[in-house]
Amino acid sequence: MIDLSALPRMLSAQDWPAAERLLRRAAKAKGAPAAVYYNLAKVLEAQGKLAQRETWLRRALALDPRHAAAWFELGRVLLDDACLREAEGAFTHALRLDPADREARGLLLRLRLRLCDWAGATEALDGLPDTPQTRAARYRIAAETGQPTEGLRDTLLSDAQARPEALKALTRVARGSLPLRLPDLS
Numbered sequence: 143m144i145d146l147s148a149l150p151r152m153l154s155a156q157d158w159p160a161a162e163r164l165l166r167r168a169a170k171a172k173g174a175p176a177a178v179y180y181n182l183a184k185v186l187e188a189q190g191k192l193a194q195r196e197t198w199l200r201r202a203l204a205l206d207p208r209h210a211a212a213w214f215e216l217g218r219v220l221l222d223d224a225c226l227r228e229a230e231g232a233f234t235h236a237l238r239l240d241p242a243d244r245e246a247r248g249l250l251l252r253l254r255l256r257l258c259d260w261a262g263a264t265e266a267l268d269g270l271p272d273t274p275q276t277r278a279a280r281y282r283i284a285a286e287t288g289q290p291t292e293g294l295r296d297t298l299l300s301d302a303q304a305r306p307e308a309l310k311a312l313t314r315v316a317r318g319s320l321p322l323r324l325p326d327l328s
Contacts, residue, residue: 144168149181158189169198176206183215195219210239214246221249226257244270251279260287274304278311285315 144167152161165182168174179202183195196219202212217232233250237243251266260283267283270276281294298308 143173144171146178153185156188158185161185162189169201174205176202176209176212178202179205180209180212180215183212192219192222196223208239210236210243213239214243217246217249221253226253229253230257230259230262241269248275251276255279255282258286274298274301274307277304278307281308282311282315 144164146164146168149161149164152158152164162182162185165178165185168178169182179198183198183202186192186194186198196216199212199216199219202209203216206212213232213236217229217236220226220229220232230250230253233246233253236246237250240246247266247270251263251270254260254263254266263279263283267276267279277294277298281291281298283289284291284294295312298311299305301308
């Protein structure tokens, strides 16, 4: 096994080329752990070498299929490559392993909204805090599935700070009818 004791120093100094060289040597060593492949993918990302990330993340997952962070990062890679169904599977796997991962849950929500998977988007909303984005998602899901939206719409529009997010959600599902009178908040 290669001595990786210098890696934290390289990472904190953002010496990506040196970290990459060290991790590539470690990846060639027999018995390299999944963390080596995962960290190599992250170092490559930091350098803008995006095309190589998927290979190293898949190697990490082949060694440790329970590596939640690697599943999350693979989901991001697949999302960047517009492989939406595969990205959804990766984020779902990451959440099975780490149900408290709000970032994975948020990306899964946005992805399922994009795929018009309303039931899946509703499921992804569970466990996310009440924010302008989650309120907009709830409104959109209700509108797209024919559920009552008036109360959700009023809640969206009542927060002046969140109006841009609210108007985006309202516009997406308007079907030719957008409320043009906004509540007076003064």
